[in-house]
Amino acid sequence: MKIYLKIWRQKDVDSKGKIVDYTLNNVESDMSFLEMLDVLNEDLVAKGEEPVEFDHDCREGICGTCSLMINGQPHGPDRLITVCQLHMRSFNDGDTIVIEPFRAKAFPVIKDLIVDRTAFDRIQQAGGYISVNTSGNPVDANAIPIKKHVADKAMDAATCIGCGACVAACKNASAMLFTSAKVSQFALLPQGRVEATERVQNMVRQMDLEGFGNCTNTGACEVECPKGISLENIARMNREYLSAAVEG
Amino acid sequence: MGVLDSKIPSGPLADKWAKHKNEIDLVNPANKRNIDVIVVGTGLAGGSAAATLAELGYNVKTFCYQDSPRRAHSIAAQGGVNAAKNYQGDGDSVYRLFYDTVKGGDYRSREANVYRLAEVSSNIIDQCVAQGVPFAREYGGLLDNRSFGGVLVSRTFYAKGQTGQQLLLGAYAAMNRQIQRGKIKSYTRHEMLDLVLVDGKARGIIARDLVTGEIERHSAHAVVLASGGYGNLFFLSTYAMGANVTAAWKAHKRGAFFANPCFTQIHPTCIPVSGDHQSKLTLMSESLRNDGRIWVPKRLEDAQAIREGKLKPTQLKEEDRDYYLERRYPAFGNLVPRDVASRAAKERCDAGHGVNKTGEAVYLDFEAAIMRYGKEKAFTSGIKDPDKETTRRLGKEIVEAKYGNLFQMYEKIVDQNPYETPMMIYPAVHYTMGGLWVDYNLQTTIPGCYCAGEANFSDHGANRLGASALMQGLADGYFVLPYTIGDYLSDDIRTGAIPTDAPEFEATEKAVREKIEKLMSGKGLHSVDYYHKKLGKIMWNKCGMSRNEKDLKEAIAEIAELRKDFWENVKITGNPDDKNQELEKAGRVADFLELGELFAKDALHRNESCGGHFREEYQTPEGEALRDDKNFKYAAAWEYVGEPKDSKLHKEELTYENIEVKTRSYK
Ligand SMILES: Cc1cc2nc3c(=O)[nH]c(=O)nc-3n(C[C@H](O)[C@H](O)[C@H](O)COP(=O)(O)OP(=O)(O)OC[C@H]3O[C@@H](n4cnc5c(N)ncnc54)[C@H](O)[C@@H]3O)c2cc1C
Ligand code: SF4
Ligand code: FES
Numbered sequence: 026m027k028i029y030l031k032i033w034r035q036k037d038v039d040s041k042g043k044i045v046d047y048t049l050n051n052v053e054s055d056m057s058f059l060e061m062l063d064v065l066n067e068d069l070v071a072k073g074e075e076p077v078e079f080d081h082d083c084r085e086g087i088c089g090t091c092s093l094m095i096n097g098q099p100h101g102p103d104r105l106i107t108v109c110q111l112h113m114r115s116f117n118d119g120d121t122i123v124i125e126p127f128r129a130k131a132f133p134v135i136k137d138l139i140v141d142r143t144a145f146d147r148i149q150q151a152g153g154y155i156s157v158n159t160s161g162n163p164v165d166a167n168a169i170p171i172k173k174h175v176a177d178k179a180m181d182a183a184t185c186i187g188c189g190a191c192v193a194a195c196k197n198a199s200a201m202l203f204t205s206a207k208v209s210q211f212a213l214l215p216q217g218r219v220e221a222t223e224r225v226q227n228m229v230r231q232m233d234l235e236g237f238g239n240c241t242n243t244g245a246c247e248v249e250c251p252k253g254i255s256l257e258n259i260a261r262m263n264r265e266y267l268s269a270a271v272e273g
Numbered sequence: 274m275g276v277l278d279s280k281i282p283s284g285p286l287a288d289k290w291a292k293h294k295n296e297i298d299l300v301n302p303a304n305k306r307n308i309d310v311i312v313v314g315t316g317l318a319g320g321s322a323a324a325t326l327a328e329l330g331y332n333v334k335t336f337c338y339q340d341s342p343r344r345a346h347s348i349a350a351q352g353g354v355n356a357a358k359n360y361q362g363d364g365d366s367v368y369r370l371f372y373d374t375v376k377g378g379d380y381r382s383r384e385a386n387v388y389r390l391a392e393v394s395s396n397i398i399d400q401c402v403a404q405g406v407p408f409a410r411e412y413g414g415l416l417d418n419r420s421f422g423g424v425l426v427s428r429t430f431y432a433k434g435q436t437g438q439q440l441l442l443g444a445y446a447a448m449n450r451q452i453q454r455g456k457i458k459s460y461t462r463h464e465m466l467d468l469v470l471v472d473g474k475a476r477g478i479i480a481r482d483l484v485t486g487e488i489e490r491h492s493a494h495a496v497v498l499a500s501g502g503y504g505n506l507f508f509l510s511t512y513a514m515g516a517n518v519t520a521a522w523k524a525h526k527r528g529a530f531f532a533n534p535c536f537t538q539i540h541p542t543c544i545p546v547s548g549d550h551q552s553k554l555t556l557m558s559e560s561l562r563n564d565g566r567i568w569v570p571k572r573l574e575d576a577q578a579i580r581e582g583k584l585k586p587t588q589l590k591e592e593d594r595d596y597y598l599e600r601r602y603p604a605f606g607n608l609v610p611r612d613v614a615s616r617a618a619k620e621r622c623d624a625g626h627g628v629n630k631t632g633e634a635v636y637l638d639f640e641a642a643i644m645r646y647g648k649e650k651a652f653t654s655g656i657k658d659p660d661k662e663t664t665r666r667l668g669k670e671i672v673e674a675k676y677g678n679l680f681q682m683y684e685k686i687v688d689q690n691p692y693e694t695p696m697m698i699y700p701a702v703h704y705t706m707g708g709l710w711v712d713y714n715l716q717t718t719i720p721g722c723y724c725a726g727e728a729n730f731s732d733h734g735a736n737r738l739g740a741s742a743l744m745q746g747l748a749d750g751y752f753v754l755p756y757t758i759g760d761y762l763s764d765d766i767r768t769g770a771i772p773t774d775a776p777e778f779e780a781t782e783k784a785v786r787e788k789i790e791k792l793m794s795g796k797g798l799h800s801v802d803y804y805h806k807k808l809g810k811i812m813w814n815k816c817g818m819s820r821n822e823k824d825l826k827e828a829i830a831e832i833a834e835l836r837k838d839f840w841e842n843v844k845i846t847g848n849p850d851d852k853n854q855e856l857e858k859a860g861r862v863a864d865f866l867e868l869g870e871l872f873a874k875d876a877l878h879r880n881e882s883c884g885g886h887f888r889e890e891y892q893t894p895e896g897e898a899l900r901d902d903k904n905f906k907y908a909a910a911w912e913y914v915g916e917p918k919d920s921k922l923h924k925e926e927l928t929y930e931n932i933e934v935k936t937r938s939y940k
Contacts, residue, residue: 067800082346083349084514090344106685142340142341145341149343166416176409184435214405
C-alpha cells in the first residue's frame with residue numbers, strides 16, 4: 026500500500042523543528058509500524074539524507090522506549106499496545122500519517138522524534154523503592170503471606186513501562202498516572218507500607234519540580250496507557266497523599 | 274598451570290563458597306569511599322551489582338545505551354526465575370538445581386560456579402520479595418511456581434509473563450536508592466567504546482555520549498562489564514535492537530579471553546519470520562510448553578494443504594498429528610531442553626512437515642490444556658456435566674490468566690487468535706552461553722576487569738535451562754561479584770583517584786576517534802543494515818542450528834570478505850558530533866563482523882556435538898548429539914592476536930567430581 030507520512034524533524038534541542046512530507050510506495054500490511062519507518066530510513070540513507078531518529082529497543086512492548094504520537098494519539102490508534110506492537114494492517118492504502126514526538130514541557134525534544142524522559146527517573150529516585158539492603162540476609166520469601174488479589178493488584182500497578190504516553194495524552198502534561206502506579210504498588214504490599222508516607226510526599230514533590238502539570242481528572246491517560254494502568258491508582262495516591270499530610 | 278587459572282577454592286563442593294567468602298580480603302568501609310568502580314550495563318547483572326557495590330560503600334558509575342537503566346534488555350524476560358526453594362515439596366534441593374544445570378549444559382560448565390549459583394538462588398527470591406517484587410501467589414498467599422524445560426520439579430518463580438521486567442525494576446529501584454544517596458552516578462545514552470588499561474590493569478573506559486557525540490574518559494579502580502549477550506550477531510533474534518557485543522569485544526581485543534563463542538541458544542518457541550522487512554523476532558515464553566503441545570501433520574500432503582491454506586489445523590484429526598516431542602522423548606515430552614526441542618522442530622520442517630508459507634513453523638496447541646483446565650474448573654465449581662462450550666469457556670479463562678499477555682502479543686503480530694487456532698512457532702536465536710572467560714571471582718584475564726551476567730561464559734555450559742539467566746544475572750550482581758571484587762580492590766586502598774590525563778587514556782581515546790573517522794569515511798555504497806543482514810544470513814545458514822565443516826570454513830572466508838567490504842564501502846549519514854543512530858549501529862556491526870569469524874572458528878574446532886552446538890558429522894544414528902568427552906571436555910578460551918581467525922586457543926579442562934558425566938537423555 027501507499028502511505029503519506031508527515032514527520033516532525035528537529036536537529037537538536039535548541040533548533041526549531043518542522044513537519045516534513047515523505048511518501049512510501051510499497052508498505053506491506055504485516056510490517057510493524059517501526060519496520061515501516063526502517064524502510065523509510067533505508068530510502069533516506071540511500072539518498073544520502075539523514076534518517077529519521079526515533080527511540081526503540083525491545084520492539085515487543087515491554088521496555089517502554091518507543092514513544093511516538095501518531096495522528097495525535099500516543100502509540101497510535103490501537104488500544105493497549107505500544108507503537109512497536111502496532112502493525113500496518115491498522116492503516117489503509119492512501120492514508121496520511123502524522124508522526125510527532127511526545128510533547129510536554131518536562132520532556133524536551135532531543136532530536137526528531139526522540140524526547141528526554143529522565144524526569145521520570147528522577148521521580149523514581151525521589152522514593153520509588155523500598156529501603157532494604159541488597160546485601161543483607163532478608164527474611165524468607167514466604168514469611169509474610171500476601172493475599173493473592175492484593176499481590177495481583179500490586180502487579181497490575183507494577184506493569185507500568187515508563188513510556189510517558191500518559192503525559193503525552195494529558196492536556197495538562199500531568200505525570201500522575203505514572204507516579205501513582207509506583208506509589209500504589211508499594212502502598213499495597215506490606216513490605217512497602219513502612220515508608221509509604223515519605224514515599225508519596227517525596228515522589229509528588231519531585232513530580233511538581235519537574236514541571237509536570239496538575240491532574241484535572243480527564244482520564245485521557247488511562248485511555249492511552251499501553252499497559253492499562255488504571256485511574257484507581259491515582260485515587261489511591263491521592264488518599265495516601267492526604268493521609269500523609271494528616272500524619273504530618 | 275596454564276595461562277588460565279580458574280581460582281576454584283579447594284575443599285568439598287558444598288563448602289567452597291562459604292570458605293572462599295571467609296578468606297577473601299575485605300576493604301574496610303572507610304576505604305571503600307576512596308574506591309571507584311565502573312559498571313557497564315544496568316540489566317539484572319549490572320543493575321544489581323551497581324546497587325550492592327554502592328551500598329557496600331564504593332563509588333559507582335553506571336553506563337547504559339538506553340535512556341534509562343530500567344530499559345535494559347533484561348526487561349523483556351518473560352517466563353521466570355529459578356530457585357531451589359523447594360516450596361512445592363517436590364524434592365528440589367541445591368544439589369538438584371546444580372545437577373540439572375550441569376546436565377542441561379551438556380557437561381561443559383564449571384562445577385564450582387554452578388554449585389554456587391544454586392546455593393545463592395534461594396536468597397534471590399528473599400531479596401526480591403523484600404524489595405517489593407510482586408511475584409505470582411497462590412490463593413493461600415504463598416508464592417506460586419511453574420515448571421520449565423529440562424527439569425522434573427517446579428522451581429520457577431514468576432510475575433505473570435513479565436518476570437524480567439519486575440526483577441529489573443527491583444534492581445532499578447535499588448539503584449535509584451543509591452543514586453539518591455549520591456553513591457551511584459548513572460550515565461544513560463552512553464556507549465562504552467573501549468577499555469583503558471594502565472600498567473596492565475583495567476582502569477577506565479572511553480564512552481560516547483550518544484546525544485552530543487562527545488567522546489569521554491572515565492576512570493575507576495575496576496571495571497565491571499555486564500553488557501549482555503551477543504545474539505544480535507545473527508541480525509534476527511529475540512534481543513533488543515541495540516543489544517551488542519562492543520563492550521565485551523573491546524575488552525577481548527585488549528586481552529580478555531573470549532570463551533565458547535559458538536555456544537548459542539536457539540529458542541524453540543518464537544514467532545516465525547514473516548518477510549524480508551522483519552527487524553526482530555518475538556519469543557513466546559517457554560512457560561507455554563507447560564500447557565502447549567507441539568505437533569506437525571503426520572502426512573506430507575496435509576502439511577502441504579495447510580501451507581497452501583486449503584486445510585485448517587483444527588480440521589486435522591488427532592491420529593493425523595505427530596506430537597513429535599512426546600513421541601521421541603516420552604519422559605520429558607514437550608518439556609525437553611531448548612536445544613533438543615529446537616533441533617527436533619528443524620528436523621520435522623526440513624523433512625517437509627512445516628506449517629506456514631515458508632515451511633518453517635510448527636504448531637503449539639492449547640486446545641487440550643483449555644479443555645483440561647475447563648473440566649477441573651467445572652468440577653471444583655460444582656458444575657455437573659458441563660457442555661463443551663462451558664468447559665471451553667472456563668478453561669479459556671484459566672489459560673488467559675496464565676498466559677494472557679503472551680497470547681495478546683501473538684495475536685497482535687500474527688493476526689490470529691491462539692485460543693481458537695494453534696500458535697505457529699519456530700526456533701530463533703535467543704541467548705549466548707559463550708562470553709568473556711572469567712575465573713571463580715568473575716574476573717576476566719585482564720586484572721581489574723570483571724564480567725557478570727550473560728556477557729560472561731560462566732554457568733550454562735553448552736546450553737542454558739529456562740529461567741536460569743535471570744537467576745545467574747542476579748546471583749552474580751547481588752551475591753557474588755560485590756564480594757569477590759573486594760579481594761582485588763583491597764590492594765587499591767592507597768592508590769587514590771585514577772587520573773584521566775594519563776597517556777593510556779590519551780592513546781585509547783585517540784584510537785576510538787580514529788575508528789569513528791574511518792567509519793565515517795566509507796565510500797558510501799551500502800547502509801549499515803545491509804551489512805548486518807548479510808552477516809546474519811551467513812550466521813544463520815552456516816553457523817546456526819546445525820553446522821558442518823564445509824559450511825563453517827565458508828563462513829569464515831565470507832565473513833572476512835564482508836568485513837573488508839564494510840570498512841571500504843559502508844555509508845553513514847550525518848556527522849559524528851551529533852546524535853547519530855547510523856553511527857551507533859555501524860560501530861556495533863563492525864564488532865559483530867569480527868566476532869562472527871571467531872564464532873565460526875570456535876564451532877569448526879569443536880569436533881563434537883554438545884548442547885546448542887550441533888555438528889552434523891557427530892550424531893548418533895537416531896540424530897541425537899554425540900559428545901566427545903575425551904577430546905573436548907574443556908572450555909575454549911580464545912586469545913586475540915590480530916585477525917579473529919588467528920586467535921589462540923587456551924583450554925580450561927573441566928573436571929566433574931560431584932556429578933557423574935553421562936550421555937544426556939530425556940527419553
Ligand atoms: C525475550 C527474552 C525472554 C527471556 N526470558 C527469560 C526468562 O524467562 N528467564 C530467564 O532466566 N532468562 C530469560 N531471558 C534471558 C535473560 O533475559 C537475559 O539473559 C538476561 O536478562 C541478561 O541480563 P544482563 O544483565 O546480563 O544483560 P542485559 O539485560 O542485556 O543488559 C545489558 C546492559 O548493558 C548495556 N550495554 C550494552 N552494551 C553497552 C555498551 N557498549 N556501552 C554501555 N552500555 C552497554 C545495556 O544498555 C544494558 O543496560 C530472556 C531473554 C529474552 C531475549
Ligand atoms: S502509566 Fe501507562 S502510559 Fe504512563 S508511563 Fe506507565 S505505561 Fe506508560
Ligand atoms: S520498543 Fe520497547 S516498548 Fe516499544
